[in-house]
Amino acid sequence: MPFYIETPALLQALAERGYAEPTAVQSAVLEPEAEARDLLVSAQTGSGKTVAYGLAFAATILDDDHLPPAAAPLALVIAPTRELALQVHAELSWLYAHAGVRVVACVGGMDPRREQRALAAGCHIVVGTPGRLQDHLNRRALDLSALRVAVLDEADEMLDLGFREELDAILGAAPAERRTLLFSATIAREIAALARQYQRDALRIDTQQRNQPHADIEYRGIRIAVDEIEHGLVNLLRFHDRGPCLVFCATREAVRRLFGSLQERGFAAVALSGELSQTERNAALQSLRDGRARVCIATDVAARGLDLPNLDLVIHADLPTDKATLLHRSGRTGRAGRKGLCLLLVPSPRRRRAEALLASAGIKAIWDDPPSAEAIRAGDQARLLADPLLTEAPLDDDIALAGELLAAHAPQAVAAALIRLYRARLPAPEDITVQPAEAPRPARARFGNDPDGQERDGRDMVWFRAAIGRQGRADPKWLLPLLCRIGGLTRRDIGAIRIFDRETKFEIAADCAGTFAAALDAGASPDLAIEPADAAPATQPGRPPARPGFRPAGRGGFKPGAKPRARPDTRPDADADGAQAKKPWDKPRDKPREKVAGKVAGKAAFKAGAKPHANPYAKPHAKPGAKPGAKPGAKPRAKPDA
Known part of the structure; x- marks a missing residue:
């Protein structure tokens, strides 16, 4: 399908570049419904977006195929990075070369005074990065009063890089009646919000399947x-x-x-x-x-x-x-x-x-x-045999020199010298340790509880030691990821981790121990000294054994100097009838009656005339007939007898 555009200068430029058929995004922006409208375009990288919007705004900046004199820019293209801006500048330069369009690039890292002179001399299209464009605006070197179209290329990347304030300043200085073309790899929520703010009745063009990777x-x-x-x-x-x-x-x-x-x-x-x-x-x-x-x-x-x-x-x-x-x-x-x-x-x-x-x-x-x-060496040999130098027609001087070489040396010696020269320009390959393919995960290890044997989950294990212990706040929570990162291991390659006062010993699977030791020799752990251990630790470094005069102090172990709370049981666990005997420290389930009676007897006696349902704990100086809890000296409010 050919390009349906009416500008001979652009058609000539496309033909010279070998553009025979437009890409999907180029065809979409050239549809009649997209003419003179704001566009919100989503297209993957490498789809020809630069040429697409260059063709899309051609009719906007060209007056009846004629170009107005170069003065204030008519089109502005904003790109997130310097490399992309310079690439867009090069693309638009050849696309509009036969139309006489002047294109100026304004990017960071280049001489700003040279850019100011180019802007002052007049141009039709400006391509730049947000920071440099805003700088020219602040210095009044960039005049956007005549702008007819603004293009935001890779808009999602500009938002990711934090250029929202610069975009607001640049687009706010442009005329409100301009066209705005927004191109992005994806139309995320932030891009949609940007489009609603700066576009009017934009046409949505999506030329790629969402959430699909590049098929090529x-x-x-x-x-x-x-x-x-x-x-x-x-x-x-x-x-x-x-x-x-x-x-x-x-x-x-x-x-x-x-x-x-x-x-x-x-x-x-x-x-x-x-x-x-x-x-x-x-x-x-x-x-x-x-x-x-x-x-x-x-x-x-x-x-x-x-x-x-x-x-x-x-x-x-x-x-x-x-x-x-x-x-x-x-x-x-x-x-x-x-x-x-x-x-x-x-x-x-x-x-x-x-x-x-x-x-x-x-x-x-x-x-x-x-x-x-x-x-790699096999591939080098195949490339040598298929090298174009062996199939190209030799020159007369080459034939003469080849005859002299064959006269002075045997053909095999000449061929061997050619092979050595070919290999000398190639970097030497490296020896690589083959990594095991992903295997099913074995049962999870429990730190410090593995037996003293040298086998775990069917794999032989090798002990290593690290020069850090409890005094250095060693903890499996950070030791395990550190060991994995140092030796290229996974969690299943590490067995028991036993932490002592001044050192830590841990198990590494025997099939990974060689790679782990090589990583240590290569300096993979400069801040932590690790070396192979001679044997497994002799004792379990968890909670120390109980000693007289010590009592448990929570999970942390034993508190030195604490008094023992021994409760010797001098009675048998069960009586002769088999009933469980009570121990001296067992608490009674019910309060004894005599204790309650003692409390009552210890109170003051009730005076005559007190109601039988009166509070037995009423204060002893309460007057007769007074209600329980009445203040001392209060007159009784006797109820008349009916």
């Missing part, structure tokens, strides 16, 4: 030990040698560490994080597009808006924090109809969290182990 992306979960994440990443990059790759980390420090490590190993890598200047970030992306770099290690700042057409592989070195981050990271691949591969490095302690994350996104992942060194 294959997801795989890679089981890996905690201390071998970097080795697993190296082997994945070596095994999937298929063009540029994007590796996501959670922090800037992780980006710096992985970037330095991969460069030392010989990978052509670049880094992308918020601490870099905009010039450095642009250079990193350009080297990735040009092929000078193959691997880009980035934080989530690169998860939005990056358009790398040849990107076929995304690796999550650190698990995403939520479903949205997972989909936005992974959406950098599988774009424009291409197939993509997404790999998640999942340490053993985080397997459950990864499964829950994938399930929340509706993704069915294939679980696998990282490629071994043998598999």
